[in-house]
Amino acid sequence: MTDKRKTESKKFGEELRKLMHLAGLKERELANFINYDITSISKWVNGAKLPSKRNRSEIIYALAECFAQNMKDVGADAAEIAEELLNACRKDELFKEMEIQGTYSLSFVDSRKDFFDVFEKLFRQVSALDDHTVEIAASFNVLEHLGHRFYELLQKLPSAGTKRFSMKMCMNMPEQEVENKLYCDMLLNIVAGYERAEISIVAAKEQTPWIIVVNGFFYIQILYQKEDDFAACFSTDPEVASMFRRIGREIFENAEQVLSYASPENLRKTNVQLDSYSCRRQRLFFNEAPAMLLPENVMEELAKQSESKDYSDYLRKLKKVFSSYTYNARVDLLLFSSVISEYIATGELSLGNVPHHLTEKQVRDHIHYISKCMEENHGFKVYVLRDTVSESENLKMFPSIFIDTMAVTLENSRRKPNENYHISMYPQIIRVFEKYFDAMIQRPDCYELTPEELRRYL
Incomplete structure (x- = not known):
């Protein structure tokens, strides 16, 4: 753990910069339009701060109106822009409220309890994301190797507001017929529990590291698992998650399809x-x-x-x-x-x-x-x-x-x-x-x- 950068999300600042570029606006022009201090605008754009919760809606709708007026030629809609900015705020707050990121870009857990505590906090917060969607990509059979506790966490998602669920995972087929009732129950309950569920399973390959990426921004790798011994590292660092998303894509694109979603x-x-x-x-x-x-x-x-x-x-x-x-x-x-x-x-x-x-x-x-x-x-x-x-x-x-x-x-x-x-x-x-x-x-x-x-x- 040599990288000591604090894990942060700056979705709101990124969205502001993108809209300012499209509208051809400067920070001072935004500040004048919404009658706000330019210092605050600069902090929002740089990701150092978010608009205060007390009057956030008013600020964001004022910003959206400013952008819409300056992008009439492309048919910009103020309500849609406001929704994008509000969603970006929610994502930034998600990182702050999770309280799972460490001082470093990679953090470490050495017990199953701590591991599942991390996931429970993550799932509780991820259900509050803009479209109520949870996406999991795992390079191993999470239902088999993480067992009932992980499955129980998945079962809590619908009651927490999750409407759409996507899971990609690898499965070692020769071992799979042992727990056929438990395995079928898990799959059927997952498919039944959401407005839309998409499950994709591919055949696992030997010597693939055990990696999980959740919603594209949370990464975890299980390093060791045997009886009472357990070790894993995790990160919400965007660069780390992006790297493992690429690894995940390579795993799934080149693997044999076992079960897939179909319209x-x-x-x-x-x-x-x-x-x-x-x-x-x-x-x-x-x-x-x-x-x-x-x-x-x-x-x-x-x-x-x-x-x-x-x-x-x-x-x-x-x-x-x-x-x-x-x-x-x-x-x-x-x-x-x-x-x-x-x-x-x-x-x-x-x-x-x-x-x-x-x-x-x-x-x-x-x-x-x-x-x-x-x-x-x-x-x-x-x-x-x-x-x-x-x-x-x-x-x-x-x-x-x-x-x-x-x-x-x-x-x-x-x-x-x-x-x-x-x-x-x-x-x-x-x-x-x-x-x-x-x-x-x-x-x-x-x-x-x-x-x-x-x-x-x-």
Whole structure:
């Protein structure tokens, strides 16, 4: 630790300088416009000081109005400029309030308690950032190697105001099938817990240092971890974090993809869902109305009603897949009892990530068609989870899970807009989720429906 520069953030000063350059203004012109002392303006620009909290909003809106008036030719908006300046202030205060930066650009912890104390303070403050987003990039499997304590910290983020969560991490695949239930629970809870979650996992390489970068400005490296012994260094120094961001990019860009975020639109374009329903073996947990095996007459009616030719073509392809492949496949379909009842009552269903409101007749035709399939294809089984059992409460938050022989897909359709969609074609990830699903249907609160029992819901 030879660098003795105090760790600081000067986002507000940087934003001021950028705006002054764009507007062609000097410090004295700003001071005259807002009727403020030029010494204070200089301190704000240099990052030595922030506008006082007592009248910060007034000062910033006055500055924004000055910039907007001098940038009319580019259509500058005072409200947008003010929001940028306020966000820059929040980021600067974040560094001051964290109280985790040391005297040097690199600081050191030698206990797990101190390590997690650092992270808890960091996450508590990071949720107050401008867009309520937390981004984590780790060169190792943080869920496995940091364990329950780190996962508990992640679970606190939504209640602290975090709306969007992004995590990139590396994973040593040969070791991963040991804790498959814990691993699946962690991933499913993360995907379910945010308005938007993006998780990307790549295969780890040997001798990669254990590095974590949070929101691009906080860096930590675990130096040693064994039983009770622990050592790590960390920094909020922008230059240090920038260096390790570059290292992180190289790690992720050159690694084999294990699990990745995908937009629903891209999934439809690449026929992933059509391929899944065509598969000879499927395990499906729908935490929503079961958007599968709709009869041909219902599919044709929906296709005719579509305003998009691409979508109507997609529905007609799906109609053929349902009748030719899904109807004859080996399928385990798992639903909450309340999901069936809610679907029958409302007719609301998402098909190909497009919401539909089916008529009472269309819903009845759908349920009867599934029942007919169960009678003719003994490999098509429907399982129901009882809603009254407390053990099911955690599952109710989970995204839907679709597993076939080629891929596992997680879809959080209960959140709107539907953006939490993840897919993996990695064989070991598929096996992990297969075991997880098979354990779900063995639960004491889960039972298999007969065709007649399914029809009784109508």
